[in-house]
Amino acid sequence: MERWQPRHGRRGRGRGSYSSSSFSQSNDSGPSNPSNRVRKTTTNLSNSVINNKQDHNDAEILPNLIGTCPFMCPIEERTQRERLRDLAIFERLNGNPSKSSSTLAVKKFCRTISSKDLRDMDLRPLQVLEDTLNYLLTIFESKEHPFEAIHDFIFDRTRSIRQDLSMQNIITGDQAVSMYERIVKFHIISHYKLRINATANSNVSPMHHLNMEQLTKTLASLYHIYDTNHKSGNTYDTEGEFYSFYVLLHLGSDHQPTGESLSLWFRSLPYSIIKSKEMMFSRRLLRYFRFGNYKCFLHAIETEASCLQYYVIEPYINEIRALGLACLNHGGYKLNPYPLVDICKILLLEEFDVESFCKDCGLDTFSSDEGIKFMPTKQTSFCYPKGSQRYYQLVSKRLKKFYNEVP
Incomplete structure (x- = not known):
């Protein structure tokens, strides 16, 4: 540190x-x-x-x-960086790469x-x-x-x-x-x-x-x-939320080896922090994720996550969505394909994103004669998305304002 x-x-x-x-x-x-x-x-x-x-x-x-x-910025450093033309664009006086001021240089x-x-x-x-x-x-x-x-x-x-x-x-x-x-x-x-x-x-x-x-x-x-x-x-009222970020950074199947350290870390925290609303939320979310309870995981985020907590959690949302899609695919009846409109409600996806997300997971979709789109079940081509993934917002009226708050 x-x-x-x-x-x-x-x-x-x-x-x-x-x-x-x-x-x-x-x-x-x-x-x-x-x-x-x-x-x-x-x-x-x-x-x-x-x-x-x-x-x-x-x-x-x-x-x-x-x-x-x-x-x-100390005067000596500013003078030296002016001479070396080592000024960031935000530090240049009138755009001059070799001139700054005490109100611009940092x-x-x-x-x-x-x-x-x-x-x-x-x-x-x-x-x-x-x-x-x-x-x-x-x-x-x-x-x-x-x-x-x-x-x-x-x-x-x-x-x-x-x-x-x-x-x-x-x-x-x-x-x-x-x-x-x-x-x-x-x-x-x-x-x-x-x-x-x-x-x-x-x-x-x-x-x-x-x-x-x-x-x-x-x-x-x-x-x-x-x-x-x-x-x-x-003590500070913000402690619960800032401690919760540490727990949320442990989300994901690839973080399992850190579980023991996380348990030790919990023991070092004051009781008031452990029982804070933010920490209780993060611990519950961690359990949902590791047990594969994708419905409770997504619902908890949609109803309880703060703005900053959502920003930390967001990289893991597609991973849990893929798990949910795998469950729907393997657990469904072959003769009863899933309507994409139902999948979007379960995974909190926009309707126009569901088909794209299915393709990311290697699953095919089709349209009926009436124009309704479905995902056949029991497909053997399912795979977890790898590499760079498209960004899919979580559909939530409560969280929608968070998307607009980002600078």
Whole structure:
């Protein structure tokens, strides 16, 4: 997890281990295998939450730092990046690639930083970090540029914000909690949008993979901050939902090996979190998925999922739909084909999407003389969709507004 925590409550910062080593190591296998990718990221999150003490290295020899930089980007860095023409499109003054300003430039994430060269003026204090995050999330809502370009910029700059928070050991207080929660929301919305865009653009897939890594690391840091604030008697109404994201990231048949770690993780949670409405929903959804109860799974999402929970769950909806289609195909009578209009109600698909989804699963359909479309049962050609899948929205009046809320 991208966080350094000193011993004995001393302030300080880690070397490059929390940035370069953990990040590069997690990319060794690449994003080519989605199953390995998700298994690894969820396993890493389990290990980082349960074994966070392993991250508390080199605390005794690190300087005590309190940021004094009043700008979103230190002046020296901005000047250097202007000279190197290393300015993102959002940082350019009047579109000039070699000119920026204090109101446009935002500090970049640095994987390797020497503690010998680090100064207080290189770090931004809490209020400046919060203002910077507000500015970044304003860009996130912009429609003027392609989403991939917006995401790539904010992805890097929010990592830099987390880096400055970690170096100053800012892990208590409402501001720190709120900032980490908002960064988690950014990664979750990006997780949803990048997946949708990946079906049409193969170049988005690596971005989706890296975003998942940072989502899990930011969640792990947020859980650590929650624990720290609990010791001071502070709790937050949002904890139930943010803890539920961890459970929802374990959905899927390819995540079964992480089940033991998930069980251990449950034991470490306060009783109030376990019994929260959001956590009860996520645990019930996990059971539905692993037992193959596709009807209850889809119904629970349609009636109970929050906006952010739906964005996390969405990649697994087609998988459970395919299971439902397999049950209808194998369990039906050969002489009684299924009307597609009935299938769309069961799987919460649009009528015009049902035929396409059947084809994705290797199943044929036909039209009667009256123009009614059916799916024959007992077909032996069924297969689970592989590779890039078309995006199918979940038909729900309640969830429909969520589709329109995405920046």
